[in-house]
Structure formats: C-alpha cells, structure tokens
Amino acid sequence: GAVVSQHPSWVICKSGTSVKIECRSLDFQATTMFWYRQFPKQSLMLMATSNEGSKATYEQGVEKDKFLINHASLTLSTLTVTSAHPEDSSFYICSARTGTGDNSPLHFGNGTRLTVT
Amino acid sequence: GQNIDQPTEMTATEGAIVQINCTYQTSGFNGLFWYQQHAGEAPTFLSYNVLDGLEEKGRFSSFLSRSKGYSYLLLKELQMKDSASYLCAVNSGFQKLVFGTGTRLLVSP
Numbered sequence: 001g002a003v004v005s006q007h008p009s010w011v012i013c014k015s016g017t018s019v020k021i022e023c024r025s026l027d028f029q030a031t032t033m034f035w036y037r038q039f040p041k042q043s044l045m046l047m048a049t050s051n052e053g054s055k056a057t058y059e060q061g062v063e064k065d066k067f068l069i070n071h072a073s074l075t076l077s078t079l080t081v082t083s084a085h086p087e088d089s090s091f092y093i094c095s096a097r098t099g100t101g102d103n104s105p106l107h108f109g110n111g112t113r114l115t116v117t
Numbered sequence: 118g119q120n121i122d123q124p125t126e127m128t129a130t131e132g133a134i135v136q137i138n139c140t141y142q143t144s145g146f147n148g149l150f151w152y153q154q155h156a157g158e159a160p161t162f163l164s165y166n167v168l169d170g171l172e173e174k175g176r177f178s179s180f181l182s183r184s185k186g187y188s189y190l191l192l193k194e195l196q197m198k199d200s201a202s203y204l205c206a207v208n209s210g211f212q213k214l215v216f217g218t219g220t221r222l223l224v225s226p
Contacts, residue, residue: 034213034214041221042218042219043204043217043218043219046214046215046216091157093159093160097212102148102212103148103165105150105162105165106150106162106206107162108159108160109159110158110159111157111158
C-alpha cells in the first residue's frame with residue numbers, strides 16, 4: 001500500500017493565485033521529505049529538501065520565496081506555489097524514506113498536476 | 118556538478134531482453150537506484166546497487182561498476198506492461214537522489 005500520500009492529485013488555478021500541495025507520510029515519521037518537479041517528457045528535478053522543524057534547503061535556481069515549504073510535523077510537509085504563472089504548470093511530486101540507510105529507497109506520493117491558466 | 122545520462126528512447130519486442138544504460142558523474146556516491154514510471158504516475162522503486170556487480174530480482178536485474186561510473190538495467194521476457202520510463206538515480210549524499218534524464222521504453226507486440 002501507499003506509504004506517502006499527496007493531495008490534491010490535480011489542480012487548475014488562475015495566474016497570480018497561490019496553490020498549496022500537501023504531502024503526508026503514512027504510518028511512519030519523516031523528518032526529511034523531498035519535493036521534485038517534472039515537466040512533460042523530462043526527468044524529475046529536485047526542488048528542495050524539507051526538514052521538520054527547520055528551514056527547507058532549496059536547490060540552485062529554485063526561488064524560495066515563490067515555492068514556500070513548511071514541514072510543521074513529522075508526517076506533513078506542504079509546498080505552496082505563490083503567485084503562480086503558466087510556466088509553473090508542472091507535475092509536482094513529494095517523497096520520503098521509511099528508513100535512514102543509504103539503501104532505503106524514496107517512496108513517492110502520486111504527484112500533483114498543476115495547471116496555471 | 119551532477120551529470121547522469123541515459124538514452125532517451127528505446128524500443129523492443131514482447132518477450133525480448135532489453136538493456137538500459139546509465140552513466141553518471143556526481144560529486145558523491147552512496148548508491149544507485151532504478152525506478153519505473155508510467156505516464157502520469159509517480160515513480161516506483163525497482164532496484165538498488167551500491168557495490169559492483171549484478172543484482173537480480175525476477176525479470177529485472179541491475180548492474181553497477183563504480184570505477185566506470187556505469188550501471189544498466191536488464192529487463193527479460195518483456196511484457197507490454199513494461200512500456201514505461203526508466204529512471205536512473207544516484208544517491209549523491211545527504212540522502213539526496215539525483216535523477217537521470219530517463220529512458221522511455223516502448224514494448225511492441
């Protein structure tokens with residue numbers, strides 16, 4: 001069964017509005033979650049590492065003021081796309097590990113398809 | 118920098134064997150993962166290699182050569198449902214996975 005739950009599965013919003021995406025770990029605590037973005041026919045690009053109780057770590061080129069990440073509890077991380085524009089339309093996927101070893105694979109949520117009109 | 122390369126697309130016939138290659142140059146290496154991703158869905162874990170050699174899991178096998186910065190995923194007895202993208206990902210340290218460009222595999226009857 002699913003170990004990471006992501007909501008919503010898809011969202012359509014108007015340009016200039018903000019959208020919040022939730023990522024929950026089921027039956028395990030995730031001190032660290034990862035947010036990825038995937039454009040059509042491209043691979044996953046890591047946006048940021050979400051750390052429970054502290055600030056997220058953003059990858060180079062990702063605007064931290066535009067993509068707000070909050071990891072308020074051990075089972076929930078949220079990504080808010082602020083002042084969304086059509087170029088932000090993409091597939092956003094969160095992930096987490098159930099273990100701490102290097103061989104522990106990432107488990108992905110089902111993703112959120114964002115369309116900005 | 119981080120660089121992970123895979124072929125963009127491959128085609129194969131049902132029942133055949135296909136090998137998907139991945140070469141990598143990363144600042145750190147704590148293992149290599151292979152994921153399968155069907156269109157519009159999240160990736161699912163296939164295999165993990167950290168030591169040189171071959172790991173076999175049913176119809177799927179994965180090979181790693183750390184000295185060459187090279188891995189491959191071998192799919193045997195191909196089925197139509199194997200049509201998907203296959204993503205090579207390197208654990209570059211601090212638990213971060215860096216993904217390759219992905220290989221779209223099309224299996225035909």
